[in-house]
Amino acid sequence: MSIAAESAERATGWVRRGVRRFGSAWRHSLQFRTVLITLGLSSLAILVIGFTISFTVASNLFQGQVERVLGLSSTARAAAQASLDASDAADRASVQAVTNSAVRTVIGVSGSSDIALFRTPDTPAGSIAPPDFLSPDLGGRISAELRERVQGNPEGQYWQSIELPDQNGEPAPGIVVGTDLLIPGAGRYELYIGYDLADTEQTLAFMQLTGAVGAVALIALLSAITLIVVxxxxxxxxxxxxxxxxxxxxxxxxxVPAKGEDELAALAEAFNGMADTLQARIRDLAELSVMQQRFVSDVSHELRTPLTTIRLAGDVLYGQREDFPPATARTAELLRTQTERFETLLADLLEISRYDAGSVELESEPTNLVHLAEESIESMRALAADHGSDLRLEAPGGHLDAEVDPRRIQRIVRNLLGNAIEHGEGRPVVLSVDSNATAVALSVRDYGLGMSEEAAARVFDRFWRADPSRRRSIGGTGLGLAIALEDAVAHGGTLDVWSREGRGSVFRLVLPRVRDASVRIVAPLELEPPDPDAAGPDASGPDAHGPDSAGPGVPAEEVRDA
Known part of the structure; x- marks a missing residue:
């Protein structure tokens, strides 16, 4: 790359960085925007006012100079004409002498040495007529239009703007005034007097410079005042x-410190009042929450003793149910089942109360989620067999270890598997595990009933059920998904759901491999499945499973990619 190309690239980089810094300051700083807007509007106003004043002053100065030179020219012409009229010259020498005297009179009265004297075309050439006279500075500067107007209007006075050299020989603005003189014995002559306006131009330039300096100082002062006020x-x-x-x-x-009695002090007082109210309200809520947690804890502990007694008595009756009549035996079975459900509900309530109290502590350790998923599938395989569902594991590989609490993550997986089996209508349930450099994801897909959008939005609510009339065969408490969501959040992860009526549901758990708030987590698995309208992996026969899945009855270990 050439030096010129490198310089151009470097300059382009500076420009881009400058534009980015300006854009960032414009977006994030109200002070910068206010000062800049004030500076821009002030500069525009001063520029308009300055141009208006400069134009007005220049016009007035020029008009005043025109009136001055016209007056001087008229006076000089009258004085010269008077000296000519008083002369009785009759020969060439005397006429030339009178003419020279008249020219000196014009120079003396007008104060200008730039003089031109031309015979008019209608003046007859005679032996006594003096020759034309032209100052060097006026040579070539008198226009034909001005001469025609002077020639056609005797005793009239006309002017035009020209350039005349100043004392340093530099071009400067000037005015030439044209009139006529009647020389006795010679006829009419055109008289032109040039006036140098260099002093006027210098005066105007000084005023403009002073105005520009004042404008810059005013803009700087306005910027400083605006900055201070802002x-x-x-x-x-x-x-x-x-x-x-x-x-x-x-x-x-x-x-917020409040000073004075103005609007800003009123803002500070209003904010402090709001903070006081908020603090009091939070204190009341905290006290209420502590009371509620204590109540739940006390009730739970108080219920454990009678529940343990009922459980022991129920176990005794359940063990002897074969000696009872059928109705009594069924009662013993129901008593044992509902006692177990009561114990589960009590444990879930205690877990929820710990999350509400913020007293949950994770026992994190490096955990392989594939192994954890395998263990969860094995523990749920008997239940899946009772419902006619096949549990399948898909694990493409990748960074599978994560710093998590394995007991809580396994509780999430078992809960998701139990719900999938319960609502899977005997179709396969697919558990997928994948990972990337930042996160590990686990999803559970069933091909059962599915849910509406309204039901999916409330699926994590406590004690909420999509279909209360549906019989639950695994005895849920209505708190499983709520606890699963709390476990996911406690790990810094997310638990999401996708569902479609008649097409099944997908629950996806995403966990960071390491808890670091500065790392942006990207989910390794998509929430919406690639086959949202599929009725199930085996809906179209054995070939519908795809290359990475197994048919019914194939162990999960054979499905997982090594």
Whole structure:
């Protein structure tokens, strides 16, 4: 790459960085925007006013100079004509002497040495007529239009703008005034007097320079004043914003300092009042939450003793059910089943109360989610066989280990598998595990009843059931998915659901491999399945499973990719 190309690329990089910095400052700084807008509008206003004043002053100065030179020219012409009229010259020498005297009179009265004297075309050439006279500075600067007007209007006075050399020989603005003189014995002559306006131009230039300096100083002063005022106004806002962030972080005792009695002080007082109310409300809610948690804990502990007694008595009756009449034996079975469900519900309530109290502590360790999924499938295989469902595991591979609490993650997986078996209508249930550099994902897909969008939006609510009339064969408490969601959030992960009526559901768990808030997590598995309208992997016969899945009855270990 040539030096010129490198320089151009470097300059382009500087421009891009400058544009990015400007855009960032414009978006994030109200102070920068306010000062810049004020500076721009002030500059525009001063520019318009400055041009207007400069144009007005220049026009007035020029008009005044025109009136001045016209007056001088008229006076000089009258004085010269008077000296000519008083002369009785009759020969060439005397006429030339009188003419020279008249020219000197014009120079003396007008104050200009730039003189031109031409015979008019209608003046007859005679032996006593003096020759034309032309100052060097006027040579070639008198237009034919001006001469025609002077020639056609005797005793009239006309002018035009020209350029005349100043004392340094540089071109400067000027005015030439044309009139006529009547020389006795010679006839009419055109008289032109040139006036140098260099002093006027210098005066105007000095005024413009002074105005420009004053405009720059005024803009700088306005910018400084705007910056001071904006900082004075924005500092309380920044203080309110900082206080809000501290309040959001949990520092409920922080307040905005209020000074004076103006609008900003009113804002600070209103904000502090809001913070006081919020702090009192949070304190009341915290006390209520502590009371509620204590109540749930006390009730749960108090229920354990009679529940243990009932469980022991139920186990005794259940063990002797074969000696009872059929109705009594069935009662013993129901008592044992409902006692187990009561124990599960009590354990779930205690777990929920721990999450509500914020007292949950994770026992994290490096865990392979594929192995954990295999263990969960084995523990649920008997239940799946009772429902006619085939459990399948798909694990393409990748970074499979993650820092998690294996007991809680396994509880999530078992809960998802149990729900999939319950609502899978005897169709296969597919458990998929995949990972990338930042996260590990696990999804459970069933091809059963599915849910509507409204039901899917509430599926994680506590004690909510999509179809209360449906018989549950595995005795759920209505808290399983709520606890699963709390477990996922406690790990810094997410638990999402996709469902379609008649097409089944997908629950996806995404967990970070390492808890790091600065790392952006990308889910390795898509939530919506690639075959959302499929009725099941085996809906179209043995070939519908695809190359990476197995048919019914194939062990999960043979499906997983090594």
């Amino acid at each position: 900082r004075w106004l924005i500092e309380p806002i920044l203080a309110v914003a900082a206080t809000s962030r501290r309040l959001a972080a949990g520092d409920l005792g922080v307040r």
